[in-house]
Amino acid sequence: MIKIDDYREVAPRGTVDLLLRLADRVRGRRFLHISATRFGGGAAEALQRLMLLMSELGLDAGWEIIGGDTEFYATAKAITAALQGEERVLTEEMLEHYLERNRASGGKLPLEADLVLVHDPAPASLVADRPAGGTWVWRCHLDLSAPERRIWNFFRRYAARYDAAVFSRPGFVPHLPIPQFIVHPSIDPLSDKNRELSRREIRTILEGVGVPLDKPVLLQVGAVDRSRDPIGVVNAYRIVKKHHDVRLVLAGGGGDGPESGEVFAELREAAARDPDIVALELPPDAQLQINALQRAATIVLQKSVRDGFAIGVAEAMWKGKPVIGGAVGGLPAQIADGVTGYIVRSAEGAAFWLRHLLNNPELIARMGGVGREHVRRNFLITRHLSDYLALLAHLTATPA
Amino acid sequence: MAASPPFRFVGCIELLENLGVKAQDERELLEFLRRVPAGSVFYHTCGYFLRHRIFVGPYANDFATWTAVHRGDRVLGERLAVVDPFDFADPEQLREELISIVSDHLGHLRVPPRVDDGEPFHFVQSHVVEIPTGLEARTLAEFRDRLAEVEASAIYYHTVLARTRLGRGAGDFAGWLRGSLGRDDLAAAVERTDPYLSSLERVRSRLLDVLDAALDAGPAAEGREPAAPA
Known part of the structure; x- marks a missing residue:
């Protein structure tokens, strides 16, 4: 209770x-x-x-x-x-x-x-x-x-x-x-979606959804539709992948738009050609799975081209992750550009800052720490x- | 020495109200600066204390950050950023200073910078909801201990709000030290602590340094038991 x-x-x-x-x-x-x-x-x-x-x-x-x-x-x-x-x-x-x-x-x-x-x-x-x-x-x-x-x-x-x-x-x-x-x-820091998880819990949960932890994970969580630009995220990942051995995980349910099925099909096709692209279709109550994915991620993306407040950004920041997000909706209100993550306007912009962070891992920890305090005070x-x-x-x- | 009345610590929450006016460029910023309530001028220059400083942007005041980041007008951003709200007795005087700076800047510009993808400036005002904390102090030692434990919004209320919005020039802490404890020296030292561009925790820390120095100098006189010999 x-x-x-x-x-x-x-x-x-x-x-x-x-x-x-x-x-x-x-x-x-x-x-x-x-x-x-x-x-x-x-x-x-x-x-x-x-x-x-x-x-x-x-x-x-x-x-x-x-x-x-x-x-x-x-x-x-x-x-x-x-x-x-x-x-x-x-x-x-x-x-x-x-x-x-x-x-x-x-x-x-x-x-x-x-x-x-x-x-x-x-x-x-x-x-x-x-x-x-x-x-x-x-x-x-x-x-x-x-x-x-x-x-x-x-x-x-x-x-x-x-x-x-x-x-x-x-x-x-x-x-x-x-x-x-x-x-x-x-966000509620004590809910299943945000509470602390042990390493063992994270490993067990991610094994259950088929995400190995053998390389850095780039993660985007959210409805799979055009407004969240998952195809743009895949394109950014492909630029980064030439230089860093990372895995991209796109996790979420179908969006409301009629094009959601098409987007899922495109993602599945991309995943079929590259085993390091994982498209996870999660049920709405997958609180612990999202928690484990965010905690396991190295960098979190929210590369929306249209969005609401997108409080999932605060969830990721609470777990100490830098977030790269689009300049729409509530994202600029949560991401302090250059301090807790980066605001981008293109797949190339996302790729640039992903590479920047992966090449400067001390920044990942520093931005993540500031982001957590930012959420503690405001979200x-x-x-x-x-x-x-x-x-x-x-x-x-x-x-x- | 026990003071009467005691100092009662009051915390607060700022409820934000969107005023429904937004500036797209520097000329509109000037126009709305003239019209918005004083509470909005206060919020956009001092509101950062209750938010996380890094959230605010490169400058502490929202007008400066917006002109620099969203309008690309770095010069105006710098000129607005240097305005210290604690230099003014009330938000109306502060408003006049800001209007004067933007007006002068526009007078020297032939063409304001054109920026198409910046966000507009949304004017917001804050309503302060006061919350008595139940903490009070009668002696300097009690005051020091309560200050160390009180929630940060009480420091905001008694220093930032009292000085810049509520018209209590020296701030509540200095006022009580001077009026109720007769400690003009300490009141002056508290007034000298510069809150601008700082954080509430840093203000707390500086005030505690001042109070600790006074208590160490005369523990018996200030209501604190002398330390037992080692």
Whole structure:
């Protein structure tokens, strides 16, 4: 069972005591989270852990899930994609069904609280039937900097009815007439995905997925689709391979895009011609496998050409690895260029810095060490929790 | 000597609010510098203390880093970087200095550098949520021991925020040492510790050096038991 005191060993000095004091300050105020699902995706994963910690702190926190049928979830998924700039067909009937299902959920769920945090687009139109009292905040985990215009025009009417919104970084924020707060995502250093592993555990887990540890590993973790540019990573690896005997591991599940199957096929073809290219298709719950891969890696890549906040970068940095990442999404917010890794704009750029690091191994350790401290200060779940409690303190009044 | 009232250590969290305005070039930076709340000027010049210094970039203040890195305007970056926010009584005076520098720079430029792939500058302001730590001190020795153990945001609150945003010119530590303990000498030494371009842990370490020297010079008078003879 997770305990707040367990974080004293990993969070910056004094953080847990400050959290206990902050919890005292907001005690008695009800904090309600509403989302479409309890499982799947980094945001739900983080909220599960945050709820446990809020319970540990003795806070009155709840988490409600909206209901919906297959058509509702398909529409919500299409709205989510369109808000991130992708073209999607959404008919009036689909949008009306989305609104109607949220109205039905709103009628059944207990929505009274001092602060209601509604996560992402799926449940967002609940705000249309919000009860009197309480502060309603839309927590958007997506990059909405370039939404598809027609869907944004539809969706904006609901987003603007909130008292405030929370985004993951300033560059993700669209124009909205309400206050917009910034809360970075986080990693839980005590979860299976990030906890310490012994060498034996790492070896056993990697044997299980077929990754030998006989040479340095270059690793990219993430959905296998064009936005993460795995083919660009293979091209960078091929440049490096002429000079260094390394292994490239691309690990992740299929992406949402229709081209994901094509990309997997291209990777399998590349792997068939070069035994040092490993394409691993992992299930969504492969927490320990990802942990072991990141710990075994020499250098981690995230060479995205389009991405969200990509908190996996912080996971790798927490394990003391330098990260080479694309100049998109939340990557520049996590990678201090030239200090904890490198920001690149091409496969050639990735190859250059890979060779630079492999030729200067002392840099790998130094960058990895600084990266871990950077994550300790900015991207641990304890900081995430203190931001949420600060939001509760700032936006709600002390109960009489 | 026991002071009344005691010093009460207060920690804090900064909640960040995106202001919804972004500068694409130096002219827009100047325009928005004139309009944004003072809390935004403060955040972009002093906010680095609560973040990790290396995260911020080559310079401590965000305006300098952005103009140098994302606009390729190294000269303006250097001129903004050297501005020490602790030299100004409040963020409005600091704002005037920054406006004056950007304005003067643009006046001497025929064409601002053209950069197409840099990120815009997003103006953010911070809301400070105060958190009493429950730690308090009545004597110099207690003050030293509490300072050594308190969470770093309390050092930020009592030195950086107090001096640059809350209008408590000398900072809370120096104010208490002078007002409640009557130690003008120590207050002056604490005021002289230069926080700019430093880290909160380094500020803590320098303050502890000052306090340890005072306690070593007169342990009985300062409420610390003399060390037992070897």
